[in-house]
Amino acid sequence: xxxxxxxxxxxxxxxxxxxxxxxxxxxxxxxxxxxxxxxxxxxxxxxxxxxxxxxxxxxxxxxxxxxxxxxxxxxxxxxxxxxxxxxxxxxxxxxxxxxxxxxxxxxxxxxxxxxxxxxxxxxxxxxxxxxxxxxxxxxxxxxxxxxxxxxxxxxxxxxxxxxxxxxxxxxxxxxxxxxxxxxxxxxxxxxxxxxxxxxxxxxxxxxxxxxxxxxxxxxxxxxxxxxxxxxxxxxxxxxxxxxxxxxxxxxxxxxxxxxxxxxxxxxxxxxxxxxxxxxxxxxxxxxxxxxxxxxxxxxxxxxxxxxxxxxxxxxxxxxxxxxxxxxxxxxxxxxxxxxxxxxxxxxxxxxxxxxxxxxxxxxxxxxxxxxxxxxxxxxxxxxxxxxxxxxxxxxxxxxxxxxxxxxxxxxxxxxxxxxxxxxxxxxxxxxxxxxxxxxxxxxxxxxxxxxxxxxxxxxxxxxxxxxxxxxxxxxxxxxxxxxxxxxxxxxxxxx
Amino acid sequence: xxxxxxxxxxxxxxxxxxxxxxxxxxxxxxxxxxxxxxxxxxxxxxxxxxxxxxxxxxxxxxxxxxxxxxxxxxxxxxxxxxxxxxxxxxxxxxxxxxxxxxxxxxxxxxxxxxxxxxxxxxxxxxxxxxxxxxxxxxxxxxxxxxxxxxxxxxxxxxxxxxxxxxxxxxxxxxxxxxxxxxxxxxxxxxxxxxxxxxxxxxxxxxxxxxxxxxxxxxxxxxxxxxxxxxxxxxxxxxxxxxxxxxxxxxxxxxxxxxxxxxxxxxxxxxxxxxxxxxxxxxxxxxxxxxxxxxxxxxxxxxxxxxxxxxxxxxxxxxxxxxxxxxxxxxxxxxxxxxxxxxxxxxxxxxxxxxxxxxxxxxxxxxxxxxxxxxxxxxxxxxxxxxxxxxxxxxxxxxxxxxxxxxxxxxxxxxxxxxxxxxxxxxxxxxxxxxxxxxxxxxxxxxxxxxxxxxxxxxxxxxxxxxxxxxxxxxxxxxxxx
Numbered sequence: 001x002x003x004x005x006x007x008x009x010x011x012x013x014x015x016x017x018x019x020x021x022x023x024x025x026x027x028x029x030x031x032x033x034x035x036x037x038x039x040x041x042x043x044x045x046x047x048x049x050x051x052x053x054x055x056x057x058x059x060x061x062x063x064x065x066x067x068x069x070x071x072x073x074x075x076x077x078x079x080x081x082x083x084x085x086x087x088x089x090x091x092x093x094x095x096x097x098x099x100x101x102x103x104x105x106x107x108x109x110x111x112x113x114x115x116x117x118x119x120x121x122x123x124x125x126x127x128x129x130x131x132x133x134x135x136x137x138x139x140x141x142x143x144x145x146x147x148x149x150x151x152x153x154x155x156x157x158x159x160x161x162x163x164x165x166x167x168x169x170x171x172x173x174x175x176x177x178x179x180x181x182x183x184x185x186x187x188x189x190x191x192x193x194x195x196x197x198x199x200x201x202x203x204x205x206x207x208x209x210x211x212x213x214x215x216x217x218x219x220x221x222x223x224x225x226x227x228x229x230x231x232x233x234x235x236x237x238x239x240x241x242x243x244x245x246x247x248x249x250x251x252x253x254x255x256x257x258x259x260x261x262x263x264x265x266x267x268x269x270x271x272x273x274x275x276x277x278x279x280x281x282x283x284x285x286x287x288x289x290x291x292x293x294x295x296x297x298x299x300x301x302x303x304x305x306x307x308x309x310x311x312x313x314x315x316x317x318x319x320x321x322x323x324x325x326x327x328x329x330x331x332x333x334x335x336x337x338x339x340x341x342x343x344x345x346x347x348x349x350x351x352x353x354x355x356x357x358x359x360x361x362x363x364x365x366x367x368x369x370x371x372x373x374x375x376x377x378x379x380x381x382x383x384x385x386x387x388x389x390x391x392x393x394x395x396x397x398x399x400x401x402x403x404x405x406x407x408x409x410x411x412x413x414x415x416x417x418x419x420x421x422x423x424x425x426x427x428x429x430x431x432x433x434x435x436x437x438x439x440x441x442x443x444x445x446x447x448x449x450x451x452x453x454x455x456x457x458x459x460x461x462x463x464x465x466x467x468x469x470x471x472x473x474x475x476x477x478x479x480x481x482x483x484x485x486x487x488x489x490x491x492x493x494x495x
Numbered sequence: 496x497x498x499x500x501x502x503x504x505x506x507x508x509x510x511x512x513x514x515x516x517x518x519x520x521x522x523x524x525x526x527x528x529x530x531x532x533x534x535x536x537x538x539x540x541x542x543x544x545x546x547x548x549x550x551x552x553x554x555x556x557x558x559x560x561x562x563x564x565x566x567x568x569x570x571x572x573x574x575x576x577x578x579x580x581x582x583x584x585x586x587x588x589x590x591x592x593x594x595x596x597x598x599x600x601x602x603x604x605x606x607x608x609x610x611x612x613x614x615x616x617x618x619x620x621x622x623x624x625x626x627x628x629x630x631x632x633x634x635x636x637x638x639x640x641x642x643x644x645x646x647x648x649x650x651x652x653x654x655x656x657x658x659x660x661x662x663x664x665x666x667x668x669x670x671x672x673x674x675x676x677x678x679x680x681x682x683x684x685x686x687x688x689x690x691x692x693x694x695x696x697x698x699x700x701x702x703x704x705x706x707x708x709x710x711x712x713x714x715x716x717x718x719x720x721x722x723x724x725x726x727x728x729x730x731x732x733x734x735x736x737x738x739x740x741x742x743x744x745x746x747x748x749x750x751x752x753x754x755x756x757x758x759x760x761x762x763x764x765x766x767x768x769x770x771x772x773x774x775x776x777x778x779x780x781x782x783x784x785x786x787x788x789x790x791x792x793x794x795x796x797x798x799x800x801x802x803x804x805x806x807x808x809x810x811x812x813x814x815x816x817x818x819x820x821x822x823x824x825x826x827x828x829x830x831x832x833x834x835x836x837x838x839x840x841x842x843x844x845x846x847x848x849x850x851x852x853x854x855x856x857x858x859x860x861x862x863x864x865x866x867x868x869x870x871x872x873x874x875x876x877x878x879x880x881x882x883x884x885x886x887x888x889x890x891x892x893x894x895x896x897x898x899x900x901x902x903x904x905x906x907x908x909x910x911x912x913x914x915x916x917x918x919x920x921x922x923x924x925x926x927x928x929x930x931x932x933x934x935x936x937x938x939x940x941x942x943x944x945x946x947x948x949x950x951x952x953x954x955x956x957x958x959x960x961x962x963x964x965x966x967x968x969x970x971x972x973x974x975x976x
Contacts, residue, residue, distance in 0.1 A: 184663035206905035213898030292905035423690030430683035430769035
C-alpha cells in the first residue's frame, strides 16, 4: 500500500528536522605473512611454503553511526587472506569440537576487548578470502615438520597483527561517507560438471560425451561499497565477489591469490593508501578455474600478456571502475547503520549407518597407507570426522552458527561460515528487501560446504556427507533466518 | 600435457608449407522495416505496429576461400526464420548467382519480439490497413536476397580475426521452486524460490573482418541471449542490436556491418530476474535506457575482444563449410499431455482472437495422432558447420537451452565455437531434461517438438561434424609470429 502524500510529507519533514546520524569510518591493513617457512592450508596433503609469491594481508574496516556524542551502532570487519577462520590457541574440547566451534574468533575477541573501549566485540567478525596458499591456522590437520612454523605459533603471530589493525581502525575512525553499486565480472565458474547418469563431479571433465552441463548457476554480480573521507577522497572499498580466491591453490609459496593483483591494480589507480576488503560471496560450487573454453581463454590471456591472476583481477577492476564512475555521484554521510548479531541453529546433515561404515573402512585403508609413509593423514581425518559426527549427532542435532546482518544505507550485509552453494546466495538476494545484498561466506566461524538438494543428488566432493556438516535442510533454514533478519532491518523507511 | 617445443616447431613448419587459402569477404546490409503497419511476431496476442522505434535490418556476410568453399550468413532482426523464408531467399538468389551454391547460404534471427509476422495463419490479422504476413515475407525475402547478391558480388580479399570476451547479458529466466516446478519469469522473491534452473553463458564470441586496406568492415557477435529486452507493445524495433550497431558504427565507421548472432539461449533473457532494483538504479545513474545498458555491456565486451583480435589478424585461414540434414527424434506426447491439450484447444477453438493459443494446443493433438498412426517423421533439420581458421560456427533452428550450447563448446576441438540458434528455420524450444522435469512454458510439450533425447542427438551430430572439419586438414592452432 502506498502511503498517502500527506504522510510522506510528514515523514520527510521529520527526517529533515531530526539530527543526522553521522557515519564514522576507520581502516587499517597489515601483512599476515610470516617470515618463516609455513604449512599451507587448503589441500589434502602437506605443503610447506618456502617463499612468498604475494603477501597475505588482513584489512580492518571499522564503522560507527553517531548522533552527536552518542554511538548508535557499530561494526568491525576484518578480511583475511586465509583459507578459513578456524583454529585455537588454547586447546580444549574434542577434535570435532575444535573443528566446529568459532574458537579462533572468540579468542581474538577476548584479546582485543580491553583495548576496544565502547565497542561490543560481538560486533567484530573475521572473514576469509579462501586462498589455498595461506598459512594453516589449525593444529593437527597436517603432518608439519618441526623446523616449520607450527599453526599455533602462526595463530599467535596472526592475532598480534590483527589486533594492531583492529585497534588502529577503531581508534582512528573519522566522519566519512559511503556509496554503493552493482557491477559484473565473469570470474566465478561453476565447478560441478554433471553427467548423463545424474552424477556430478567437482572439476569433472567437460569434453566427455556424457557431459550434460553445469549443475547450477554462476553469480557474476559484484557488489561494491566505497568509503570516502570528509573531503570525498576514496579511502577504502569492500568488494563482494561470489568466487573463492583459489586460482593458484597448488602453489608452494605463500600467495594471496587474485586479491593481491586486485589490490595492486586498484592502488595503482586510486592511491597506495586505498584499503581493499575482499569479501567472498556464496560460492561453494564456484571457482576461478576454467571448466571449458580453456584454449580461447588461454589465447586471450597470452595476447594480453597477463598471468591468470592478473586476468581475473583485470575483470574485477573493470567492474570496480565501471561502478566507481556511478557510485561517486551518490556519496552518503548520514546513512543508517544497524548491526544485528544472532545465533541460528541449523539442523545438521545426518550421517547414515551405511555412510559411517564406508568411512570406517576408508579410515582403516588410509591408516595402513600412512604407516607406509604416505601423506594420507588429512584424508584419513576427513573420514574420521564423519565417524565422530555419527556419534556426536545422537546428542547434538543442530549446528549453531553466528549470523551477522548489517544495514548500511540501502545495503544489507549478511554472513555465514560456510562454503555456501551459490543458489542459497541467490535466494537471499532474491528475497532481500535491500537495494543490494552482500552475502559473505566463510565469515565469523569455521564452516564446511553447504550444498543444495541437487548437489546432494549428484554427489561428488563438496556434496558428500564428509564435506557437509549441514545439508539442504539446514541451508534452507539459513536462508530463511537470514532473509527474516535482513527484512526486519528494512521494514523501517529506507533512505 | 604440454606440447614440447620441438613438436610445436614441426607443426609450425608444416603450417608454413600448407598453401595459403586466400579469404575473400563481402558484406551488405539493408532495412527490412516495412513502411506500413504490420502484425508483430512473438506473443500470444495480436499486436499491430503503430510506429517504428528502430529499424529492423538484415546484414549479409559472404565468405569465400580461394580453394573453393564459401558461406553467406544473413542475420535478420526478426523473431524466427519461419518455414519457407530461407527457401524463398535461396530461390530469389539462385538465378542471380550461378557461381554460388545457395545451400551454403543461411539466415538466422536475432529473436526481436517486435518485428513483423512472416507466416500466415498464426494470428487473426485485420483484412485491411495492415500488411499481410505473406506480403511482408515477399518484401523481406526480396530485400535479403538483394544483400546476399550484393555481398557475394562485392567480395574482395580480406582478413579475419577472432576473440572472446565476456558480457553479463543473459539471465536465466527459469526460476525453480521448493516443489520441484520451474516457471519462466517466475518470481524470485518468494519463500519457495530455490534458485535459477541452470547456467548462464556470459561469453561473447566475436569475429572481425578487415578489407585489404585494414579497414574494419564487419563484425559478427555471438551473444547467447535472445534480443527480447523490450518485447511487447506496438513499436517495431530491433531490440538491443540497434544500439549495439549505433555505438559500434559511431566508433568504428558508419559502414561497419554488424551481424548479431544469437547463441544457445532458450532459457535466457536479458531482463534481470532478481536484484532488479540495484540494476535499475545503476542504469538510471548512468542515464541509459535498458536497451542502451545491454548494448553498453556488449560493446564493452566487443572492445575488449577487439584489442586482442587486432594483434592476430589472419588472411590465409581455412574455410570449410559443411551442410547436412540431420534427423532428430521427436518428443513423444503422453496421454495425459494430449488430454490436457485437447481440453485447452477446445476452449480456444471458436475465438479467432485466441488463434495462437488454439494452434499451440491443437498442434499437440495433431502430433499425438501422427504418433499413434505411425506417420510421425523425425524432425529434420539443416545443420551448418563452418570452420574459419581456429573458429567453428554451427547452427540449429531452435531456442536451444544453454546447456546444449555449453556441451557443444566444451566438446568442440575449435579454439572458439560460435553456436547460432534460430538459424535456417524455426524449431521451437529445445529444453533439457531438468527443464522438462520442472515444466512451465518453454519446457512443456506445447513448446517443444524436440525434447532432451533429440537435443542430445543434435549435440552429438554437431560435435561430430565440427570434429570432421578439424580432422580433415589439421591446420594452424597458431600461425602468428
